[in-house]
Amino acid sequence: xxxNILRIGLATPLxxxxxxxxxxQGDGHAAGRGKRVVVPFGKQTRIGIIAAxxxxxAIPAAKLRTAIxxxxxxxxxxxxxxxxxxxxxxxxxxAPGEVMAAALPALLRKGGAVDATESIWHATEQGRNVDSxxxxxxxxxxxxxxxxxxDKPDGxxxxxxxxAGSTWRTAAAKLIDKKLLDRSQRRIDPLTITGPxxxxxxxxxxxxxxxxxxxxxAIMAANGFAAFLLEGVTGxxxxxVYLRCIERELEHGRQSLLLVPEIGLTPQxxxxxxxxxxxxxxxLHSGLNDTERLTAWRAARDGSAGVIIxxxxxxxxxxxxxxxxxxxxxxxxxxxxxDGFRYSARDLAVxxxxxxxxxxxxxxxxxxxxxxxxxxxxxxAKLCLPERPGSARQPEVRLIDLRVQPCKDGxxxxxxxxxGRHLSNDGQVLLYLNRRGFAPSMMCTSCGQLVECRRCDAxxxxxxxxxxxxxxxxxxxxxxxxxxxxxxxxxxLPVGQGTxxxxxxxxxxxGQYPIVRIDRDxxxxxxxxxxxxxxxxxxxxxxxxxxxxxxxxxxxxxxxMVAIIDADQGLFGxxxxxxxxxxQSFIQVAGRAGRGDRPGEVYIQTLFPDHPLxxxxxxxxxxxxxxxAMAERxxxxxPPYSSxxxxxxxxxxxxxxxxxxxxxxxxxAQLINSGRFTGVRWLGPAPAPMERRAGRYxxxxxxxxxxxxxxxxxxxxxxxxxxxxxxxxxxxxxVDVDPAELF
Ligand code: ADP
Ligand code: ZN
Numbered sequence: 001x002x003x004n005i006l007r008i009g010l011a012t013p014l015x016x017x018x019x020x021x022x023x024x025q026g027d028g029h030a031a032g033r034g035k036r037v038v039v040p041f042g043k044q045t046r047i048g049i050i051a052a053x054x055x056x057x058a059i060p061a062a063k064l065r066t067a068i069x070x071x072x073x074x075x076x077x078x079x080x081x082x083x084x085x086x087x088x089x090x091x092x093x094x095a096p097g098e099v100m101a102a103a104l105p106a107l108l109r110k111g112g113a114v115d116a117t118e119s120i121w122h123a124t125e126q127g128r129n130v131d132s133x134x135x136x137x138x139x140x141x142x143x144x145x146x147x148x149x150x151d152k153p154d155g156x157x158x159x160x161x162x163x164a165g166s167t168w169r170t171a172a173a174k175l176i177d178k179k180l181l182d183r184s185q186r187r188i189d190p191l192t193i194t195g196p197x198x199x200x201x202x203x204x205x206x207x208x209x210x211x212x213x214x215x216x217x218a219i220m221a222a223n224g225f226a227a228f229l230l231e232g233v234t235g236x237x238x239x240x241v242y243l244r245c246i247e248r249e250l251e252h253g254r255q256s257l258l259l260v261p262e263i264g265l266t267p268q269x270x271x272x273x274x275x276x277x278x279x280x281x282x283x284l285h286s287g288l289n290d291t292e293r294l295t296a297w298r299a300a301r302d303g304s305a306g307v308i309i310x311x312x313x314x315x316x317x318x319x320x321x322x323x324x325x326x327x328x329x330x331x332x333x334x335x336x337x338x339d340g341f342r343y344s345a346r347d348l349a350v351x352x353x354x355x356x357x358x359x360x361x362x363x364x365x366x367x368x369x370x371x372x373x374x375x376x377x378x379x380x381a382k383l384c385l386p387e388r389p390g391s392a393r394q395p396e397v398r399l400i401d402l403r404v405q406p407c408k409d410g411x412x413x414x415x416x417x418x419x420g421r422h423l424s425n426d427g428q429v430l431l432y433l434n435r436r437g438f439a440p441s442m443m444c445t446s447c448g449q450l451v452e453c454r455r456c457d458a459x460x461x462x463x464x465x466x467x468x469x470x471x472x473x474x475x476x477x478x479x480x481x482x483x484x485x486x487x488x489x490x491x492x493l494p495v496g497q498g499t500x501x502x503x504x505x506x507x508x509x510x511g512q513y514p515i516v517r518i519d520r521d522x523x524x525x526x527x528x529x530x531x532x533x534x535x536x537x538x539x540x541x542x543x544x545x546x547x548x549x550x551x552x553x554x555x556x557x558x559x560x561m562v563a564i565i566d567a568d569q570g571l572f573g574x575x576x577x578x579x580x581x582x583x584q585s586f587i588q589v590a591g592r593a594g595r596g597d598r599p600g601e602v603y604i605q606t607l608f609p610d611h612p613l614x615x616x617x618x619x620x621x622x623x624x625x626x627x628x629a630m631a632e633r634x635x636x637x638x639p640p641y642s643s644x645x646x647x648x649x650x651x652x653x654x655x656x657x658x659x660x661x662x663x664x665x666x667x668x669a670q671l672i673n674s675g676r677f678t679g680v681r682w683l684g685p686a687p688a689p690m691e692r693r694a695g696r697y698x699x700x701x702x703x704x705x706x707x708x709x710x711x712x713x714x715x716x717x718x719x720x721x722x723x724x725x726x727x728x729x730x731x732x733x734x735v736d737v738d739p740a741e742l743f
Pocket of ligand 2: 453454455456473476
């Protein structure tokens, strides 16, 4: 790369890079791709990433500004990460500077040093012999510092010296001047989480089952890029397969990257990896502070971590010695970022594996239709773990017909009996209800009016413990009114079931057994979810109820019975993915039953026990269900049999949002009618299903294409042109490529 023009990614919403002249030499480091650089931006300065060095710029020389300083001696983002980011910015049509920023830990984004160091203070020979009592009379803080450092041959850090008094830094500087104290820099230990401590032995693995052996052999035989879809029911031993394959990579000195959904990243999972693998393991997730995140990132980048476990954004972690990439629970919607830079970590991972020429494993009990289709088309090799190892068996499933069984507080008679039976047989019972709060609505029994949010097209949810009505969409809270706002009758009644109400009903019926509720309300405090999960794992909690949070990969060995309180919530969604999502959470919840050596039972309460989807799922399992549902998708032309980009717009004035969408539609129509974009069509604009949210009106326009290639060609012209529309500055809008949810 020759030239003296830098093309720089700056974190702005613009879909382009910014040109600057190379900084004056002698100040900072030489320019290079992937290094950070400080540049003037308006009246301020900003930190950007150098994407390229070229000889010419479209910007007139007189207007071209000069960069101030290159921060890094070595590129922070290596060539392979830069290539990934460039591809991602292009594919998701997102501002390249923001994409690059997303790949860096916050401290580095703000210009911090890669090598975090700390000061270490030593008393000099002279300092050790000084008469501190005499010193104390003139300079008490200096004397205390000498006392603190005097007998410490390894030196002491800032934290120790700071005890000497608030002026300790000035005092320490004076001691250095007097040659009584020395200071050196020490690098902070890069590993936040290490493998087994010295001398501690690695847990020896169980003998693999035949199915595990076949899967491991296939993955280990891959020499270069290969994609595997590992389909195994919950508890079938997928994690065991990951561990053995990672171990093999470690033997060859290669690092592995494991991506998991946020909620699946439990201390148990990390502990298991630490017990089973002799290497440094770092964990990257949203709960880290900036320093912890940088430290983990650095341990990956300098190769000292052999395993990197992380959520979505860990896909951007540098891997100098790349080995295996694994996406666990690859169907999980949290792998797709839902705001800002809307990328799919799963899809980026496959791209990255191909570019690194390394194998990738996508694991799930309920694979996404996208991945099943890739397997059907021969792009992924499918590996199956059909059974649980040992004596654990798949549970028995029973449907309870809500049309004939009366239901009190969400529980029918057969369900109450079954719960009682499992509890008295020392079993543990899990109840799934994906609705938090006490009741999803408040109704006036005189006039039938429901209490609605003033800012959203939604009902307020009654939370009894807090005695509030809460909007789950905008967060607004009100005191519970004494009377109906319409007819003023004092007859407001909570209708429907939420987890809070169910917990109360269970306490009334089975109060002698410890109950644990897990939903967003009970786990707000830091560490609370871990504490509650541990109560379940240890067997101390006997009744467990909760929302979606329970459906993700937790291993609860003592659960013998699972109940789905209301299956009908998921059966009739509006999104084309509703049935897929329903089946996935259904199978995931049911899979919590009978993981140990006792057989499990699953009860499902529904008003539609004849629903074909439910019947296929219960009688024939996820694969048969998926085959049927995919055939329907194919007929309807939805993904994976087409590609989508969803434009969402919102504004406080309804027409502002829809004017923009109409202009965007007209532009699309113009391009498509030119005949240059076959296979591309638009749907809408249409109001979002919840048109008003937090006081803003929302609408959407869908672009659909037969293939990814067609969609990308269209977007490459249409998307940049949207920025120039008159209405584009007035509405808040975004384009979501491969949206996870249409509504
Ligand atoms: P998954 O990741 O598919 O949910 P795990 O790997 O966590 O499954 O395995 C479930 C349980 O079975 C774990 O307790 C694990 O230790 C155990 N297990 C896995 N493979 C074997 C095996 N081959 N023999 C005996 N136990 C096994
Ligand atoms: Zn609201």
